Amino acid sequence: MKIHEYQGSALLAEYGIPTSVSELAQTPQEAADIARRFGSNVVVKAQVLTGGRGKAGGVKLAHSPEEAFQCAEEILALQIKGIPVTKLLIAKSVDILQEYYLGVAVDRTMKQAVIMISAAGGVDIEDLARNDPEKILKFYVNPFQGLQEDRLRQVVASVFIDPGLCAQAFDTVMKMYRLFLEKDCSLVEINPYVKTKASALIALDAKINFDDNGLFKHPEIEALRSPEEFSPDEIRAKDAGLSFVNLDGNIGCIVNGAGLAMATMDVIKLFGGEPANFLDVGGSSNPNKVLLALDIITSNKNVKAVLINIFGGITRCDDVANGILMAVRKLDIKLPLVIRMIGTREAEGREILVNAGYVVADDMEAAVKKVVALI
């Protein structure tokens, strides 16, 4: 799960990490009022759950409340990667002497948490990792052994030479790591982490992502979820326990199991079709889930045909068959359905569908060819 910068900054502040003074605005007038109250230059920043807002014109410096009004108006009119901007963070501008990067993430290959520190902050860290990897220092934490503070302090000191700055930065990194562990984050990133003229280090941005599997422990984090992270269909699917991702094609897919669902999309493409979605109905084959899956898919106007590919294991073919018939009755589905069904209780499932006039394939690739030919 992703959260906005303003929510991330509040979490950093909650952990005692110095952040810039800022407030949220939703209208140009609010932006101007905040700028007037701050009595200084302000930075007006779009709050969207995607990267690249700077390049898209979503961050502007304003020298007066009037300018803040103007900037806010311009940014609120933007769509950044298709996402309309509805919220702005108005931050007191600071005089920056240097920009650093701090991050904590999971390195799945090393199977350890990794703390990343760079004196070349402010830029796209992925570009930096590709072009100048030696400019990012990495410190791995074996979770079983715990964080070795002395070694981390040495790494921090090699980037923040001044002892005063080193102490501040070390404190911030330790707090980031604590936040990362305590809230089950998948990423805690401050970029840029800046040195001001007053020789203070503060976080000017906050990017915090959470492990979806850890959210059950943190209702206060779940409450921060923004509706725009997913499309309305994706949210409906999620609430029903379906795993669903919208795509651009015209063949709707309903599959059990994530790996098979991906492979089904791949084989559709291989045979010249375009999948309209990824959809995993999951392990338990509640007929209502199949009904909802068909409802979501057939409400997509691009969809011209639907492929249902079920390899029953935990999922029972007869449950899925009943779900399909229920959906056809309730939703008045006019689109052609191509059904492949095999595995647990396949004979029963097939009988239900054949009696209702459907043809059921047992071979996945034959079913895919058939649905592609319908388009």
Add this chain to the structure above:
Amino acid sequence: MSILINENTKVLVQGITGRDGSFHAASMLDYGTKVVGGVTPGKGGQKVGDLPVFNSVKDALSEKEMNCSIIYVPARFASAAIKEAADNKIPLIVCITEGVPINEMLYNYYYVKDKGVRLIGPNCPGLISPGKSKAGIMPAKIHLPGNIGVISRSGTLTYEFVYNLTINKMGQSTCVGIGGDAVVGTGYIELLEMFEKDPDTNAIVLIGEIGGEEEEKAAEYIKANVKKPVVSFISGRSAPADKKMGHAGAIISQGRGTASAKIEALNKAGIPVADCPSQIPKLITEKSGVS
């Protein structure tokens, strides 16, 4: 032979009184797996079918012999169940549970290693040595005893491949689902090593998917260490970036973990990659012919 499980495997079911635990305990017994009992804290003394229920793994060990534990408990209790099995030195722990937080798994990964035991999963279908033993949730009847080893990150996709092998009369020595999460207890390389040593395995099918670098690392390992023929499939060629495709581990993020990078790495190591599941039997025949 086979790897990890065989006719001598004695299985304990952690979470046996739950819906999944009781159903699959029965289905494993049906297949001929030696299930010795189960654990649900607070329900010791009860029975599930004919199987005794114990309050703890320790209690179970005081009355029964076992060398494998399979875990069906809800995600919030999974790490405690893994640790309990590891503390009691159960040599093979299979965690079916989906949704274990990654930070807990990082810890569990080192914890089980420290205890000297093996963890398969989490978020996996388990494993089966056809005709001998099944410690998992896969539909048993699609399997056929034989000489092909199967390793996969997925559940139902594994069934699809096993089905294609079986209808072509290519039986399996052992099929292992390693799990769809970003961090799992046992990876491709350890299993490749076991299959390479197993006299009853003649060829290996490696089924991967987008996300991470495990397939690339496996390709390097195979090139240097595996003499037996290996064929492969990677799912997620059509997946968009930055969207999690169901599995917690199946995501292309920041341009890493793409299907094309994995296919290229496998091809470079001399491993043919199928475009669709039905090609696998033919690739095995071809690859076995030349090696």
